[in-house]
Amino acid sequence: MYGANNLLVVPIRVIQRDIPDTMEWKKVFAMIGKVMEDEMNKQINEELYSGYLYLAIAADLEDKNLPGFANWMRVQAKEEQFHAMKFFDHLNERGGRVKLYKIEEPRFEWDSALAAFEAAYEHEQHVTGRINHMMDVAIRESDYATQSLLRWYVDEQVEEEDTALAYVEKLRMIGDHKGLLLQLDREMAARTFTPEDE
Numbered sequence: 001m002y003g004a005n006n007l008l009v010v011p012i013r014v015i016q017r018d019i020p021d022t023m024e025w026k027k028v029f030a031m032i033g034k035v036m037e038d039e040m041n042k043q044i045n046e047e048l049y050s051g052y053l054y055l056a057i058a059a060d061l062e063d064k065n066l067p068g069f070a071n072w073m074r075v076q077a078k079e080e081q082f083h084a085m086k087f088f089d090h091l092n093e094r095g096g097r098v099k100l101y102k103i104e105e106p107r108f109e110w111d112s113a114l115a116a117f118e119a120a121y122e123h124e125q126h127v128t129g130r131i132n133h134m135m136d137v138a139i140r141e142s143d144y145a146t147q148s149l150l151r152w153y154v155d156e157q158v159e160e161e162d163t164a165l166a167y168v169e170k171l172r173m174i175g176d177h178k179g180l181l182l183q184l185d186r187e188m189a190a191r192t193f194t195p196e197d198e
């Protein structure tokens with residue numbers, strides 16, 4: 001229990017539950033505040049739902065005989081799980097409590113690969129709105145650690161929207177051309193999940 005300078009070391013996790021929820025204590029222990037904790041738990045659910053939505057799209061694309069597109073969506077679903085776990089870990093590191101809420105049921109079917117990617121693009125725009133809202137809250141709460149974490153998500157969302165829109169545009173260009181669609185499908189089969197790049 002005694003540290004390098006003979007000072008009494010009390011494990012932070014033991015005492016942080018008992019400290020008053022004031023700004024001073026939060027600054028000392030970097031413990032997450034209640035408002036930010038609630039937002040983060042809501043976002044864990046949103047990220048898990050994103051993964052669920054992309055798995056539903058993957059299943060539909062398999063059904064449409066587009067295994068490459070389906071593979072791309074399966075990888076995307078793994079990415080969303082990774083996003084959820086980054087918030088999960090952050091909450092734990094800062095003495096917060098992870099709460100897993102019920103995940104909404106996504107739809108099962110889309111009219112075409114284009115319609116599915118349009119849905120993904122729209123969903124990413126919604127998530128960007130959520131991340132921006134969380135950044136507003138983190139600034140209001142003077143929660144610098146969450147602001148730092150959210151910067152990663154802000155950059156990630158730029159990439160996510162850009163990628164989804166690029167496929168929407170490619171699919172619009174392809175139109176009814178089956179040969180080009182199958183060619184793009186083959187290209188998309190090559191995508192793999194590499195968390196360190198995400």
Ligand SMILES: [Fe+2]
Nearest residue numbers: 047050080083
């Ligand atoms: Fe995400």
Ligand SMILES: [Fe+2]
Nearest residue numbers: 050080124160
């Ligand atoms: Fe995403």
